[in-house]
Amino acid sequence: MNVLMLVQSPVAGDSRVLREAATLVEAGHEVRIVGRDVPDGFVAGPGVTVESVSRSRGMRPPGAPAGLAAATSGPQAAVRRTGRWLLLPEHRERTERHWRRAAAALLADRPAFDVVHAHDYNTLELGAELARRWSARLIYDSHELWFDRGLPGRPTPVSRRRGRRHEARLAAEAKVVLTVSEGIAQRLRGRRLADVRVVRNTFPLGDHDAPSLPDRPAGLAYAGRIGPGRDLEAVVGAAALLKPLRTVLAGPADPGYRFDPTGVEVMPPMSLSEVDKLYQELGVAVVTLTDTCENHRLALPNKLFHAVRAGVPVVAANLPELHSVVLHHGLGRLYQPGSASSLATAVQAVAADYAGYLEAVRKARPALAWEQDARVLADTYADLEAA
Template identity: 50%
Template sequence: MNILMLVITTVATDTRVVREATTLADAGHHVHVIGRGVPEDWTPPRGVTVSSVGGASVFQKAGAPVGGGRRLPPHMRAARWALLPQHRASAFAAWGRAARTDALARTFDVVHAHDFNTLELGAELARERRVPLVYDTHELWSGRPRVGRPTPVRAAREAKVEGELGAEAAAVITVGEGVADALRARYDWSHVTVVHNTFPSGTAAADVPLPDTPTGAVYAGRIAPYREIEAIVTAARELTDLDVTLVGPADDTYLAALDRGPVQVLGALPVDDVDALLRRTGLALVTHSDRWENHRLAMPNKLFHAVRAGVPVIATDVRELARVVRQHDLGTLYRPGDAASLAAAVREARDRYPELLANVRAAEPLLSWEHDAETLLRLYADLPVPDRTS
């Protein structure tokens, strides 16, 4: 089967897209991904091809180093707040036009649209070629954080379009039961399947020994608003006997304004290097706010990354995330926004470290990509075969 994937990311650092594409290619399918701003020196996995249309945002240059920017002056921040929604809509539309031209030159038996910003194009291509559409929403789009001025009319239109086009899809995939339940309730969909953002079991960093007692805690993910970064920095000032590290791509404007205190900030690292860092320090910080509905429902891949690395977590006590941490006793929880609670949760995890390590090891088979890959492959096996006779 020839699978056309659409995603408005660089692909190279989009672990969900790469993992799904690789799994489908390993099963004998050919996968072509149309992305945005894909690095020219990146080599896709075997069986996967990639093309790139579009570039970086005007507000942040592609490849800008973490911490390399400066804080925008007040008038520029105001302009960014006012214009960002319009800019994003324009950028998505421009990408869609270019991606459509690219797609029409290709042969495909199914369209796999990643996130709402590719759904309209994906549905259009699927209808024209009379092939199945798979809608893969990485979050509850209508409940995600909104940076920039409010746009209630656009938000209402997006929800309406998502409901209508998602109903046309042969299958809808999402990242966790919380988002799946919300989609079923909101749109009366009965064709939603959960494929978590898990990682393959085992790690190339397995030779890095875990400490007998944690020496630090690592936040590995995007460094941006609504990620509890301020709570981490404040807690770090109290945790003087532990090293706290933030590692990942950053919102440059946000980072320039952040008082980092004693926290070390690193740029994005390869997954295996993050594993090694997690194992050397012993604890993972899996944090996000509870301000947005999507945060209350989300299952961040940071959780599954920690499980793959074999380390306990300190997680925000927010609905779905907290449910899974409690279910498997993978670590400790803290009240969102409460730095003192976060510091106490770190100390508790340190005190319970051998017990929590054992719990993480026991949970890995259910919280690994091998389990979710089977779900993805079953879904594809059940897709209707395109009719090429008319």
Template identity: 60%
Template sequence: MRVLMIAQSPIAGDSRILREATALADAGHTIHIIGRDVPEGFEIGPKITVESVSRSSGLRAGGGGLAVGHGRRGPKVLAKRFGRWLLLPEHRLRTEKQWRLAAAPRVADAGPFDVVHAHDFNTLELAAEYAELWQAVLVYDSHELWFDRALPGRPTPLWRARGRQFEATLAAKARVVFTVSDGIAVRLRDRGLKDVRVIRNTFPKADFVPPPLERPEGLLYAGRVGAGRDLPTVVGAARQLAPFRTVLMGSVDPNYRLDLGPVEVVAERSIDQVDETLRSYGISLVTLTNTCENHRLALPNKLFHAVRAGVPVVAADLPELRAVVTSHNLGTLYTPGDPVSLTAAVRALIETYPVYTAGIREAADELNWEHDAATLVKAYSEL
């Protein structure tokens, strides 16, 4: 089939979209992706084409970045932050709508297609419109529990309630709905969606995993450095764990400020380099704040990256993470927001390290992309 994927995420860095497109192309389908911030000359593979639609960079606060200290203060700074907090929800919706308006002519010119695959809610309305126009099959891929995310800006309970209803109405038109965890799948089914299938954000199984360290050398957080990742708790625990090393590795949100303390920061690296770096430290941090239902039901990429690397985890004690970590014996859990709990979880993992290295290596037989890709390809074969 000819498949159109639509996404407002930066395609080159969205491993879920890249893996899904590659799996479907390997199964014989032809894929065209309309996304955002695609680098010039970027290619994914045979039978896959991609084009880019730019999006507004949005409101920005000055003076960001990783820093020691508490940031700038004063009436003008506080007024600016309050204005940003007040306006962010409208600006976010306007930015996403502008992207859809800019993408619509590209969608029309590229079509028709047999399948329109919407990645996340902010593309679903556009995808549903063209699927109906072309009499194509609509597929909805919910990477997050969209209207239950922790978002910056003022509270918007009415928008969330209306959004859940609108999402359910549009998604009911989809032949199949994909999502990333069992917990989110249950929520979507509770909202009336019938065929919801789980495709986790796993990684391809490694060709070779070297023997584990006898004793871990440090903690590594490999992922986006920004709000919602519970990184202040990591810093608090690092002070108690020193001289045991704590390292953050990844791209930094431009407006994010964090008192680093004893935490080291290294630059973002490729997937294979992350594997090697995780193995050199011996413990992977999988952290999230307990601030929204989406976090409580999330299974972050970094959990499955640790499985691929064969490295035990210290993970946030949130329902979906707890279920996977405990059922597969992947590591220990800590209470989000509690540095003492994180410190204790790290020390417990160090004391029983061989137990968890064995568990996470056994889990690689199930928690891998080959397993999840088969679910995707089977669903498409049924379309």
């Protein structure tokens, strides 16, 4: 089948979208991705075509410095921060709507696709519209519990309630709804969505054998977005308690996010293979989230599965979905979100029985690999084709 994927994330860095596209090509389908901020010359792989649509400018006027403003203190900066806090919800909605309009214009004269695969709520409205126009099958791929995320900016309880109802109405037009964890799947089924399937954010094992690691870890590593909601303050606090173990944070930093990096090493974004090596060099991966929203409580971050692919134990936030997977497979220990001392104690417990946790991760790798989730995705498309 000819498959159109819609996604507002920067495609080149969205491993879920690219893995799904590659899996569908391997199953015999052709895939075109319309995404955002695709670098010149980016190649997604054989059988996958990628096009890029920009979103509108940020809240900065032309020529303004990155972030809110150059100044970080004083009355003027406080006014800017307050204005940004008030306007952020409208800004997000405006930029996402701009992308949908630009993508619709790009696709206006295209031949019909057989399947429209809408990644996340911010592409769902356009995906449903295109599926109706082309008499195509619609798939809704919900990477998050969209209206239960913790977002910066003023609270918007009324628009969130309206958004959930609108999401349910549009998602009811989908033949299948995909999502990333059983907890989110249960919430979506509770909104009367009949066929909800779980395709986790796992990583392919391929020929990645479980590595031979030292008897004791050398440190702990966080690899992911450096920004609010990631409980990085607890990681920094634990670093001081865990000396001489190294603590490394690697990833892209949100503009305007400020934290005290004392006692930790901060590194730039890394490729997936570089993160593998970082995890294996230090020996423990931390999977951190704040306990501030339902989406976090039901999340299974891809860094959990990346650690499993790399063959290293984890210290993870004690949130319901993470709790279930980590303890079921014995992947490591849990810590109380927001508590540096709890995180440090969990790292020390992993280090004390390091060989046992390494063996548990080794045994769990086949069950927590993309090869399992790729089969769910391929079977979903096989069902569509048969129907």
